[in-house]
Amino acid sequence: MVDGEDAGVGGGGSEPEVSDSLKTFGAVHKALRETAGLTQEEYAEVVGYSVHAVAKLEQGRRFPQPKYIQRAGEVLEAPRVLRAAARNLTRKQGLASWFQQWAGIEEEAISLYAYECRAIPGLLQPEPYVRAVFRSSLPPLTDDQLERQVEARLERQRLLTGKQNVAFSFIIEQAVVERRTGGDDVTRVLIDHLLQCGELRNIQLQIMPLRQPDHAGLDGSMYLAETPDHQWFGYFEGQQGSALISDPKDTSALLQRYGKMRSQALSHEATVSLLKQMRGAL
Structure with a gap:
């Protein structure tokens, strides 16, 4: 395998489905951002990520890296909430169902x-x-x-x-x-x-x-x-x-x-x- 993820072990394959846990994390993240009174553009500038990346994360289509979760928790003043929302995310997210x-x-x-x-x-x-x-x-x-x-x-x-x-x-x-x-x-x-x-x-x-x-x-x-x-x-x-x-x-x-x-x-x-x-x- 090239290694069998989302597109097969090494390359092409079927597109991974959006997981429920990723969608949940994205929804929690969006709610916290809106509660803080920040648009995606304003938030992206503060957190140091692109608007595109923030949008995909809130749609449940991007896996949040640990350093992002930590930074977002600091900016949104809700580190415990974001860590709890990320607790059920695993390396399996974004992987093809057959893998x-x-x-x-x-x-x-x-x-x-x-x-x-x-x-x-x-x-x-x-x-x-x-x-x-x-x-x-x-x-x-x-x-x-x-x-x-x-x-x-x-x-x-x-x-x-x-x-x-x-x-x-x-x-x-x-x-x-x-x-x-x-x-x-x-x-x-x-x-x-x-x-x-x-x-x-x-x-x-x-x-x-x-x-x-x-x-x-x-x-x-x-x-x-x-x-x-x-x-x-x-x-x-x-x-x-x-x-x-x-x-x-x-x-x-x-x-x-x-x-x-x-x-x-x-x-x-x-x-x-x-x-x-x-x-x-x-």
Whole structure:
């Protein structure tokens, strides 16, 4: 998956529905703003966001970032009210309905593994790369759809830093980086971001080299998650569909393949070295 949000694991797909919790937060926010006697234009200037962003948030079509909730609470003099309204918002908001089951498993997981041969895993995509992925979606996305999907993906990435006791493992085909999705400038940002993520002690990053005669991942991309009660789930996506795998026999097969790929891919240290070489060649 490129990672399976609102538009599929990595790119296009159906538009996410506006969630009830987002609409509720937007309505509370609007009521507080109007009580303060501020128009959207006046409020946007004070809070430091665009009028467009404020309007979309009040319509329930924009996920509020934590720093926005804090700032809005200060400006509207109602921090406790806004925090309460935001309490039921989760990373699932803005995600496609068919992805939400996996997103729920992912959010509770104690181990997350990903192998990608199509695009950088969504959890590792910096914003310029995310935008490049969604701009390539077909049918094309509207500006509003693109913004909602970008925000959903970036919000979901908080898993990486918000759960330091979760073991993350990523195996990425070298060709995915070499493709230079979005151009050279985006690729520079991407490699710098991968190197930064690779410094986190709970993340293992491995590149599968271009030349690898023995490859256990020829059946395609896969995602694996271990729940707190040590049950494993698998997940994969295709052009127009996805599948959640829960049968122990099938998840065992995926774990065997993933384990083999870990031995076939470059080590974390060799991966960092290769990424630095690729960065220098841009």
